[in-house]
Amino acid sequence: MWQIETQFSEVIERVPGVKSFRFPRKGLNLRYRAGQYFYVTIVVNSKPLVHHFSFSSSPAEKNYIEFTKRITESDYSRTLDNIKPGTWALIEGPEGKFTLPNSKRKLAFICGGIGVTPVKSMLNYVKRKQRPLDCLLLYSNTNPRSIIFKEELDELGKEPNITIHHFVSSSSQQLKPEYHNGYINKASIEKLVPDYKERLFYLSGPPSMVESIGLQVAQLSVDARSIKMDIFTGYK
Ligand SMILES: Cc1cc2nc3c(=O)[nH]c(=O)nc-3n(C[C@H](O)[C@H](O)[C@H](O)COP(=O)(O)OP(=O)(O)OC[C@H]3O[C@@H](n4cnc5c(N)ncnc54)[C@H](O)[C@@H]3O)c2cc1C
Structure with a gap:
């Protein structure tokens, strides 16, 4: 498991109401398997709040990790919707067994x-x-x-x-x-x-x-x- 304090590096709107958020990976030990998820803590109304998200990036991508969220009316979501590159976050992971099999299938x-x-x-x-x-x-x-x-x-x-x-x-x-x-x-x-x-x-x-x-x-x-x-x- 890893846990690091980091900053958002990029925000990409995918379709209306759905955004991808990236954190830097280069040179960091952020190992994960495709299909797993991780925890993202951000500051919401002056307090830390955590949600978990699947990686929408693949481990083959060495420069960043990414998650993609449907923007809702929740406080967490509204904060995320307005987040700018450079904003602080705590990320922890990886978890989950929704991953590829090792054998040919x-x-x-x-x-x-x-x-x-x-x-x-x-x-x-x-x-x-x-x-x-x-x-x-x-x-x-x-x-x-x-x-x-x-x-x-x-x-x-x-x-x-x-x-x-x-x-x-x-x-x-x-x-x-x-x-x-x-x-x-x-x-x-x-x-x-x-x-x-x-x-x-x-x-x-x-x-x-x-x-x-x-x-x-x-x-x-x-x-x-x-x-x-x-x-x-x-x-x-
Ligand atoms: C394995 C996994 C992977 C996920 N991956 C993604 C992803 O890639 N993209 C994405 O957009 N969302 C993902 N989610 C869902 C995400 O964790 C949030 O629950 C979701 O985004 C709703 O959060 P919100 O801030 O919009 O609404 P909130 O207001 O936080 O939630 C809406 C309602 O659901 C309840 N709720 C919220 N989280 C949970 C929970 N963990 N368990 C039970 N009830 C809960 C709240 O109490 C509230 O009533 C994933 C969830 C799981 C379990």
């Missing part, structure tokens, strides 16, 4: 909205380190404009061992053929992941989404030991 990632953060970290690592893993991602969002990391995911999807399907649940627009309309469910998993019995599943996102998808994957008789979950508490 087929993987299926299913996530919704902000739940993409640990998945982006893992897929980026698979690409940068040329890990021999067969990866399939089903990613659900409200509309095409709310897809976080769309360009990065498009690039990752060009890798021969990474396939990405986008689902859009409530778009009033005419959808391009690259999008599936509606929610991810048992039928879409059977159709797009026909070899689901051979895959290790990673589910991440708001609690209601992960619980619902978890039940549907279980109904397909996927062994519970082949289902990993990262439930983003604090969201509906």
Whole structure:
């Protein structure tokens, strides 16, 4: 475990209401595995307040570590929304077992909205380190404009061992053929992941989404030991 006092180095707006925050990594011993999370303490109303976030960066990136947060009405979120590079923070980590397997395997990632953060970290690592893993991602969002990391995911999807399907649940627009309309469910998993019995599943996102998808994957008789979950508490 590491614990260091640091300063925010960069803030990037990804889509409206979602921002990435970076801290320097170069020359520091900030080890972590793709898919893990860490604790970020900031000063909120003159008091330290801590929240935890998945790394949205990959360990292959040596210059910075990054987390990505959906901005809400909470005091923590409002403070973060106004944070400038140079602001103090205490960071501690890493934690979590939502990580890639060591052996060669087929993987299926299913996530919704902000739940993409640990998945982006893992897929980026698979690409940068040329890990021999067969990866399939089903990613659900409200509309095409709310897809976080769309360009990065498009690039990752060009890798021969990474396939990405986008689902859009409530778009009033005419959808391009690259999008599936509606929610991810048992039928879409059977159709797009026909070899689901051979895959290790990673589910991440708001609690209601992960619980619902978890039940549907279980109904397909996927062994519970082949289902990993990262439930983003604090969201509906
Ligand atoms: C493993 C893990 C990884 C996560 N990764 C990310 C990420 O990458 N990006 C991201 O935006 N969020 C992530 N979260 C969620 C994050 O930790 C915050 O809970 C979330 O951002 C809501 O915080 P808030 O300041 O917006 O709202 P808050 O006002 O802090 O929370 C809203 C409501 O949820 C409750 N709540 C908050 N945190 C928790 C908790 N830990 N357990 C139970 N109830 C809680 C509060 O009491 C409040 O009622 C992750 C959570 C977990 C468990």
